[in-house]
Amino acid sequence: MKDKNPLSPHIQIYSWHISSLVSISHRITGVINTVILTLVCFWISLLLFGNTNYDLIQKFFETFFGKFLIVGTVWSFSFQALSEIRHLFWDIGLGFELKISNMTGLLVIFGSFVLTIIIFILGRNLF
Amino acid sequence: MINATKKWIFLKISSVILVPLMIWFLLNLVSFYDKSYDEVFLFFTTQPSKFLFSLFIIFGYFYSALSISEVFEDYISNQKLKNVANKSLYLFAIIIPISTLLLLFKLSL
Numbered sequence: 001m002k003d004k005n006p007l008s009p010h011i012q013i014y015s016w017h018i019s020s021l022v023s024i025s026h027r028i029t030g031v032i033n034t035v036i037l038t039l040v041c042f043w044i045s046l047l048l049f050g051n052t053n054y055d056l057i058q059k060f061f062e063t064f065f066g067k068f069l070i071v072g073t074v075w076s077f078s079f080q081a082l083s084e085i086r087h088l089f090w091d092i093g094l095g096f097e098l099k100i101s102n103m104t105g106l107l108v109i110f111g112s113f114v115l116t117i118i119i120f121i122l123g124r125n126l127f
Numbered sequence: 128m129i130n131a132t133k134k135w136i137f138l139k140i141s142s143v144i145l146v147p148l149m150i151w152f153l154l155n156l157v158s159f160y161d162k163s164y165d166e167v168f169l170f171f172t173t174q175p176s177k178f179l180f181s182l183f184i185i186f187g188y189f190y191s192a193l194s195i196s197e198v199f200e201d202y203i204s205n206q207k208l209k210n211v212a213n214k215s216l217y218l219f220a221i222i223i224p225i226s227t228l229l230l231l232f233k234l235s236l
Contacts, residue, residue, distance in 0.1 A: 027194075027198055030191065030194045030195065030198075031195060031198070033187075033191065034188075034191040034195065037184070037187050037188065037191065037223075038223060040184075041184070041223055041224070041226075041227040044171055044227055044230055044231065044234075045226075045227070045230055047164070047167065047168055047171065047230075047234055048230060048233070048234065050164075051163075051164035051165065051168075054163075054164035054167075058161060058162075058163065058164075061160050061161040062161060066161075070156065070157065070160050073153075073156070074153050074156070074157060077149050077152075077153055078153070080149070081146045081149050081150065084142045084145075084146060085146060087142070088139065088142065088143065091139060119150070119153045119154055119157055120157050122154055123153070123154045123155070123156070123157030123158045124157055124158060125158075
Protein backbone atom coordinates (compact mmCIF):
# COMPACT_ATOMS: atom_id res chain seq x y z
CA MET A 1 0.00 0.00 0.00
CA LYS A 2 2.80 2.33 0.95
CA ASP A 3 4.43 1.97 -2.49
CA LYS A 4 1.13 2.64 -4.25
CA ASN A 5 0.64 6.04 -2.71
CA PRO A 6 0.25 8.61 -5.47
CA LEU A 7 3.16 11.00 -5.77
CA SER A 8 2.68 14.72 -5.92
CA PRO A 9 2.67 15.72 -9.60
CA HIS A 10 4.99 18.69 -8.76
CA ILE A 11 6.59 20.08 -11.91
CA GLN A 12 5.58 17.27 -14.27
CA ILE A 13 2.02 18.57 -14.75
CA TYR A 14 3.06 22.04 -15.83
CA SER A 15 3.68 22.69 -19.52
CA TRP A 16 7.19 23.83 -20.30
CA HIS A 17 7.84 27.49 -20.99
CA ILE A 18 11.01 29.15 -22.21
CA SER A 19 11.44 30.99 -18.89
CA SER A 20 11.12 27.79 -16.83
CA LEU A 21 13.52 25.96 -19.16
CA VAL A 22 16.12 28.75 -18.90
CA SER A 23 15.64 29.04 -15.13
CA ILE A 24 16.14 25.31 -14.50
CA SER A 25 19.06 25.17 -16.95
CA HIS A 26 20.63 28.18 -15.18
CA ARG A 27 20.61 26.27 -11.90
CA ILE A 28 21.83 23.01 -13.45
CA THR A 29 24.69 24.72 -15.33
CA GLY A 30 25.57 26.58 -12.10
CA VAL A 31 26.13 23.27 -10.31
CA ILE A 32 27.94 21.77 -13.35
CA ASN A 33 30.24 24.82 -13.55
CA THR A 34 31.22 24.35 -9.90
CA VAL A 35 32.20 20.74 -10.70
CA ILE A 36 34.13 21.94 -13.78
CA LEU A 37 35.90 24.62 -11.72
CA THR A 38 36.96 21.90 -9.26
CA LEU A 39 38.22 19.73 -12.15
CA VAL A 40 40.28 22.69 -13.41
CA CYS A 41 41.79 23.07 -9.91
CA PHE A 42 42.57 19.34 -9.94
CA TRP A 43 44.16 19.74 -13.39
CA ILE A 44 46.43 22.50 -11.99
CA SER A 45 47.43 20.29 -9.06
CA LEU A 46 48.58 17.66 -11.60
CA LEU A 47 51.09 20.21 -12.94
CA LEU A 48 52.94 19.81 -9.63
CA PHE A 49 53.97 16.27 -10.61
CA GLY A 50 56.01 17.57 -13.52
CA ASN A 51 55.85 16.74 -17.20
CA THR A 52 56.67 13.01 -16.97
CA ASN A 53 53.04 11.85 -16.79
CA TYR A 54 51.42 14.88 -18.41
CA ASP A 55 51.21 13.02 -21.76
CA LEU A 56 48.25 11.11 -20.27
CA ILE A 57 46.32 14.37 -19.76
CA GLN A 58 47.25 15.54 -23.24
CA LYS A 59 46.09 12.22 -24.71
CA PHE A 60 42.83 12.40 -22.74
CA PHE A 61 42.03 15.79 -24.28
CA GLU A 62 42.62 14.31 -27.73
CA THR A 63 39.92 11.65 -27.19
CA PHE A 64 36.25 12.16 -28.06
CA PHE A 65 35.33 12.38 -24.36
CA GLY A 66 38.08 14.93 -23.71
CA LYS A 67 36.93 17.15 -26.58
CA PHE A 68 33.28 16.70 -25.50
CA LEU A 69 34.27 17.83 -21.99
CA ILE A 70 35.89 20.99 -23.36
CA VAL A 71 32.97 21.81 -25.71
CA GLY A 72 30.52 21.11 -22.86
CA THR A 73 32.52 23.34 -20.52
CA VAL A 74 32.49 26.22 -22.99
CA TRP A 75 28.73 25.81 -23.62
CA SER A 76 27.90 25.51 -19.93
CA PHE A 77 29.87 28.66 -18.98
CA SER A 78 28.50 30.52 -22.04
CA PHE A 79 24.93 29.65 -21.01
CA GLN A 80 25.60 30.76 -17.44
CA ALA A 81 27.19 34.05 -18.58
CA LEU A 82 24.30 34.94 -20.94
CA SER A 83 21.66 33.89 -18.43
CA GLU A 84 23.38 35.96 -15.74
CA ILE A 85 23.40 39.00 -18.06
CA ARG A 86 19.62 38.42 -18.52
CA HIS A 87 19.23 38.38 -14.72
CA LEU A 88 21.25 41.61 -14.41
CA PHE A 89 18.88 43.35 -16.86
CA TRP A 90 15.94 42.13 -14.77
CA ASP A 91 17.66 43.53 -11.66
CA ILE A 92 17.62 47.03 -13.17
CA GLY A 93 13.95 46.57 -14.07
CA LEU A 94 14.28 45.76 -17.78
CA GLY A 95 12.85 42.86 -19.78
CA PHE A 96 9.95 41.75 -17.59
CA GLU A 97 7.29 41.89 -20.34
CA LEU A 98 6.24 38.38 -21.37
CA LYS A 99 7.17 38.86 -25.02
CA ILE A 100 10.60 40.31 -24.21
CA SER A 101 11.20 37.70 -21.49
CA ASN A 102 10.50 34.91 -24.01
CA MET A 103 12.75 36.57 -26.58
CA THR A 104 15.64 36.97 -24.14
CA GLY A 105 15.12 33.36 -23.00
CA LEU A 106 15.47 32.17 -26.59
CA LEU A 107 18.45 34.49 -26.99
CA VAL A 108 20.14 32.82 -24.01
CA ILE A 109 19.47 29.30 -25.37
CA PHE A 110 20.55 29.91 -28.97
CA GLY A 111 23.12 32.55 -27.99
CA SER A 112 24.95 30.04 -25.79
CA PHE A 113 25.54 27.81 -28.83
CA VAL A 114 26.58 30.78 -30.98
CA LEU A 115 28.91 32.06 -28.23
CA THR A 116 30.43 28.56 -27.91
CA ILE A 117 31.20 28.57 -31.66
CA ILE A 118 32.60 32.14 -31.51
CA ILE A 119 34.85 31.25 -28.54
CA PHE A 120 36.20 28.23 -30.43
CA ILE A 121 36.78 30.28 -33.61
CA LEU A 122 38.61 33.04 -31.68
CA GLY A 123 40.41 30.74 -29.23
CA ARG A 124 41.66 28.30 -31.86
CA ASN A 125 42.49 31.12 -34.35
CA LEU A 126 40.33 29.45 -36.98
CA PHE A 127 40.13 32.63 -39.08
CA MET B 128 20.30 45.36 5.99
CA ILE B 129 19.09 41.76 6.30
CA ASN B 130 21.35 38.82 5.39
CA ALA B 131 19.33 37.85 2.30
CA THR B 132 19.80 41.37 0.86
CA LYS B 133 23.55 41.30 1.56
CA LYS B 134 23.75 37.87 -0.10
CA TRP B 135 21.86 39.15 -3.16
CA ILE B 136 24.15 42.22 -3.48
CA PHE B 137 27.28 40.03 -3.19
CA LEU B 138 25.84 37.63 -5.79
CA LYS B 139 25.22 40.48 -8.23
CA ILE B 140 28.63 42.11 -7.70
CA SER B 141 30.41 38.77 -8.16
CA SER B 142 28.41 37.99 -11.31
CA VAL B 143 29.33 41.37 -12.89
CA ILE B 144 33.02 40.64 -12.21
CA LEU B 145 32.75 36.97 -13.19
CA VAL B 146 31.15 37.30 -16.66
CA PRO B 147 34.21 38.94 -18.37
CA LEU B 148 36.57 36.62 -16.45
CA MET B 149 34.58 33.59 -17.69
CA ILE B 150 34.85 34.74 -21.32
CA TRP B 151 38.60 35.41 -20.87
CA PHE B 152 39.15 31.96 -19.33
CA LEU B 153 37.13 30.13 -22.02
CA LEU B 154 39.01 31.87 -24.85
CA ASN B 155 42.29 30.75 -23.26
CA LEU B 156 41.05 27.27 -22.33
CA VAL B 157 40.16 26.38 -25.93
CA SER B 158 43.56 27.64 -27.07
CA PHE B 159 45.72 25.64 -24.63
CA TYR B 160 43.77 22.60 -23.36
CA ASP B 161 45.56 20.15 -25.69
CA LYS B 162 48.96 21.85 -25.57
CA SER B 163 52.13 20.46 -24.01
CA TYR B 164 52.98 20.56 -20.31
CA ASP B 165 55.32 23.54 -20.78
CA GLU B 166 52.70 25.67 -22.51
CA VAL B 167 49.99 24.89 -19.91
CA PHE B 168 52.50 25.45 -17.09
CA LEU B 169 53.51 28.80 -18.60
CA PHE B 170 49.89 29.93 -18.82
CA PHE B 171 49.14 29.27 -15.16
CA THR B 172 52.44 30.60 -13.78
CA THR B 173 53.05 33.83 -15.70
CA GLN B 174 51.37 37.21 -15.48
CA PRO B 175 48.79 38.47 -16.32
CA SER B 176 47.11 35.05 -16.77
CA LYS B 177 48.11 33.93 -13.26
CA PHE B 178 46.49 37.00 -11.68
CA LEU B 179 43.35 36.82 -13.85
CA PHE B 180 42.98 33.08 -13.26
CA SER B 181 43.32 33.63 -9.48
CA LEU B 182 40.51 36.21 -9.66
CA PHE B 183 38.44 33.79 -11.77
CA ILE B 184 38.83 31.01 -9.20
CA ILE B 185 38.06 33.29 -6.21
CA PHE B 186 34.98 34.91 -7.74
CA GLY B 187 33.92 31.63 -9.39
CA TYR B 188 33.72 29.78 -6.07
CA PHE B 189 32.26 32.80 -4.27
CA TYR B 190 29.47 33.07 -6.85
CA SER B 191 28.95 29.27 -6.93
CA ALA B 192 28.63 29.04 -3.14
CA LEU B 193 26.08 31.86 -3.04
CA SER B 194 24.01 30.49 -5.93
CA ILE B 195 24.06 26.86 -4.73
CA SER B 196 23.00 28.00 -1.25
CA GLU B 197 19.96 29.52 -2.99
CA VAL B 198 19.19 26.06 -4.41
CA PHE B 199 19.49 24.59 -0.87
CA GLU B 200 17.15 27.33 0.38
CA ASP B 201 14.53 26.31 -2.21
CA TYR B 202 14.77 22.52 -2.01
CA ILE B 203 15.86 21.58 1.54
CA SER B 204 13.09 22.08 4.07
CA ASN B 205 14.88 20.53 7.08
CA GLN B 206 16.69 23.42 8.81
CA LYS B 207 19.44 21.24 10.33
CA LEU B 208 20.20 19.56 7.02
CA LYS B 209 20.21 22.93 5.26
CA ASN B 210 22.72 24.31 7.79
CA VAL B 211 25.02 21.32 7.34
CA ALA B 212 24.75 21.58 3.53
CA ASN B 213 25.50 25.32 3.60
CA LYS B 214 28.44 24.98 5.99
CA SER B 215 29.94 22.15 3.91
CA LEU B 216 29.45 24.22 0.76
CA TYR B 217 31.15 27.31 2.23
CA LEU B 218 34.02 25.20 3.56
CA PHE B 219 34.46 23.62 0.11
CA ALA B 220 34.31 27.07 -1.55
CA ILE B 221 37.08 28.32 0.75
CA ILE B 222 39.41 25.30 0.82
CA ILE B 223 39.54 24.53 -2.92
CA PRO B 224 40.40 28.05 -4.19
CA ILE B 225 42.90 28.71 -1.37
CA SER B 226 44.71 25.41 -1.97
CA THR B 227 44.73 26.09 -5.73
CA LEU B 228 46.16 29.57 -5.20
CA LEU B 229 48.84 28.12 -2.91
CA LEU B 230 49.62 25.54 -5.60
CA LEU B 231 49.90 28.26 -8.23
CA PHE B 232 52.24 30.17 -5.92
CA LYS B 233 54.36 27.02 -5.39
CA LEU B 234 54.44 26.32 -9.13
CA SER B 235 55.69 29.85 -9.84
CA LEU B 236 58.66 29.52 -7.48
